[in-house]
Amino acid sequence: MELQLGMWQYLGMIKFSTLSDDHxxxxxxxxxxxxxxxxxxxxxxxxxxxxxxxxxxxxxxxxxxxxxxxxxxxxxxxxxxxxxxxxxxxxxxxxxxxxxxxxxxxxxxxxxxxxxxxxxxxxxSPGHLFAELIPYFVLQMDHSSYARFENRPFGKWEVWMNVINVEADQGTTEAALFEIFYGEPQDWHTAGWREMAVFSACVLRPLEWAGLLVETREEGGSKQICHVFKTPLWRSAINLDTDNMLRPISVQ
The missing domain is CATH 1.10.10 (Arc Repressor Mutant, subunit A)
Known part of the structure; x- marks a missing residue:
């Protein structure tokens, strides 16, 4: 399911849950x-x-x-x-x-x-440390400060995370996410590779380091494709406005 651009203005708060220490x-x-x-x-x-x-x-x-x-x-x-x-x-x-x-x-x-x-x-107390550390790291740090690029991607975390919540629920790609947010198909093999790199470094990588996303790379012909998935921690620790758009998890 894809979110339409007009819906972005309605996406709101990000709430992190405090998990038990043995979660x-x-x-x-x-x-x-x-x-x-x-x-x-x-x-x-x-x-x-x-x-x-x-x-x-x-x-x-x-x-x-x-x-x-x-x-x-x-x-x-x-x-x-x-x-x-x-x-x-x-x-x-x-x-x-x-x-x-x-x-x-x-x-x-x-x-x-x-x-x-x-x-x-x-x-x-790992659960309480997570609640202190991860929201501050993801939402308040200037991620461009430690990336190789000085530019920051246009956007805000409320939009990025609510959209990723839906788009990566069954898995997506780095290039597909970039196109949803910025309307242009870019990847590491196009002239817009720098914009892709900034988006990856300042949005996807912090979420991966926090443990909320996992990225896998595979060769697709002459290109390397980066797949993006939510981890179980995303589902456990985050509450978002778009949660009601997700498919129920089937239990085998």
Whole structure:
């Protein structure tokens, strides 16, 4: 089912649910997993060392690369070409560091990163940490700040997420979503590849890192096709105006 452009003006609030700490769908979120591991590491070891520029020292960066299990950034791949990795070379960790400081779950003190009392508490409560971390990351961060492109895509999260809620319910493609939002068929093989890249980096990738979407790529002739699906976490954690347009999930 496709949403007509005229419906966009009626799409409203995004509501995130607080899930129980043992909810199985939380395992779909790489960002939550990385934040939990960072806070737990700092608590176990007392702190995480910082460089003079207040980035995490390489010893922890290497540990994070090996333990985060980040999609598309396996330790084997990361270390294949770089034996020494800095925080800025592992963007997910750089973002997690920023989020923990911004949300006052951690602080810098005398050359070290230390979890705050609140950070220590939430490190033991994945459901509540998700509720603090993910809405802030998705809805309030400037995602163009860590992308390779300075431009931001035109639009707002209420529209993007309500439309994706319907269009990706049974699976769609990156190019199909771009065409729905912007009216022009573009992909990585057309002159509009830059606009596609900005949309992917600032809308689809944050949702994937949050654990709400999953993207798979396959070769289609001479082109690579990116398929987009909602994860179970999307269904568990988000309430949207377009939920009543979804097909019921059949139970086998």
């Amino acid at each position: 199985p769908d939380l395992a779909h979120s790489p960002l939550l997993r990385g934040a939990l591991l960072t806070l737990q590491y700092a608590q176990t070891n007392g702190s995480i060392g910082l460089t003079q520029t207040k980035a995490f020292k390489r010893v922890f960066v290497h540990w994070a690369v090996q333990n985060f299990d980040w999609p598309g950034k396996s330790a084997e791949e990361m270390f294949r070409y770089n034996k020494v990795i800095n925080e800025y070379e592992f963007p997910p960790l750089e973002i997690i560091h920023f989020l923990l400081i911004s949300l006052r779950l951690g602080r810098h003190f005398k050359g070290e990163f230390r979890p705050t009392k609140r950070g220590i508490k939430l490190a033991q």
